[in-house]
Amino acid sequence: MTIRSAILEQLTELFEEDELDMPEFVDETVLLDTELDSLGFAVLVTRLDEELGFDPFSMMDEPVYPVTFKDFVDIYERFAPDEA
Amino acid sequence: MSGSAxxxxxxxSDLSVTIDQLDADIYGLRGQVEQGGVASLHTDDATIVAAAIHVLDGWAGEVHLLPPALDVEVLPAGAIVLEPSRAGAAVAGDSSLAGETMWIVYTSGTTGAPKAIAHTAATLSRTVVRSERSASFVWGLLYDPNRMAGLQVLFQALRTSATVVAPSLHEPLSERIAELVDGGVTAISATPTLWRLVLQTPAARELELTQITLGGEIADQRILDGLASAFPSARIVHVFASTETGAAFSVTDGRAGFPAAYLEDAPRGIELQIRDDILHVHSPGVSASGPDGFASTGDIVEVVDDRVLFRGRASGVVNIGGANVWPEEVETLLRQHDDVLEALVTAKANALSGNVLMAQVVARDAVDGKALRKEFRSWVRDRAPGTHVPAMIKVVDALDISTAGKVTR
Structure with a gap:
């Protein structure tokens, strides 16, 4: 599973659990325009940490705030531990 | 050996001791410590702790009570490590008393090193009521006898000449409950966490309890109601006390929290004050009290109508997105759900929101985890601000419980 698809899976689950309207997530989707609030993103990051085994936001020296869905995915890809 | 009378x-579990045997110092403890001296006792055997109370209170200066395995670095230099032995027993020493003995118990050390708290017989038995009723009790001991709560039960029983049935802590709870049933136990003191487990133990239905005491953690309405329905003829007392302040006061009306009137009208002379949302009790005899004799209980409270309700431990507050959240409040909410037997909520650091809450839930029936997670999160969301909704909810078989009968955080 790619990082992008893992993120999408967790997003879908979270939107479903919280009974929010799931938009189509494309590269340009602005995160704050979705119904997920900042707390929701904290929840998403926690779940991705459990799923992927790392939390890029706790690893970065300078805080980076992703604006679009692509920014978010890029951050995870950049901090992904090197494996095979 | 006689003593049958x-x-x-x-x-x-494997030994009964009588009052006469305790009087005769069957473990030979008194000869090992000088009058007014400092001793430490490392045991989780209730007969040995009872013997120590019997022969050392009023003789030793300080007795430190520790679990068998705990590191002894915390002990003062020169402390005699007591070695209970049935062999060299029955040398009753000088019967004169040195004065007040300090009983030193150690907190479970959930946050770092164990903390020593000094008590006296007076502060440990402040809830003791000497009545015909209490003398006829048979106490069941589910607590570790070297901890505050277990020591209180032993003091209570010895002071009222009641019997204590003390199954080994190393046995599973179902067997310990069976021993309490066999021993004809009528009174048990336990934490709400332990009581929830007791109610899940089939043998518990055979207990004929007339006295139920809850302490050590927040007693929510649900556990009070559950006990009232399982043991209709029992008097249910929830005790508000902490290791830091010794025995404090109790409530018997079956409602969570305590009457707000207690803030004006001190219950049994114990003055209560709320300072910065934290409950303080007037407890001048203990080491943790300030110059004015008030000691912090560390419990965050809130006055709701005619009741003072507990929100959680001051040390346990979690900042989530700028809001203060007490994990215990979320646990209480989760336990109100019919499918939840037990809940533990902890904090996990998060770069975006400061912290998030992580919940572990013991569910009534093993059902689909995903569906339950959704159900439990929306249950909390419907009843509390979004900051209280756990980020993750794991359905587990059981929670870890400490020897003090509390959920391990």
């Missing part, structure tokens, strides 16, 4: 004081 003397009433049984402590009935352990």
């Amino acid at each position: 003397s009433p049984v004081a402590v009935r352990a």
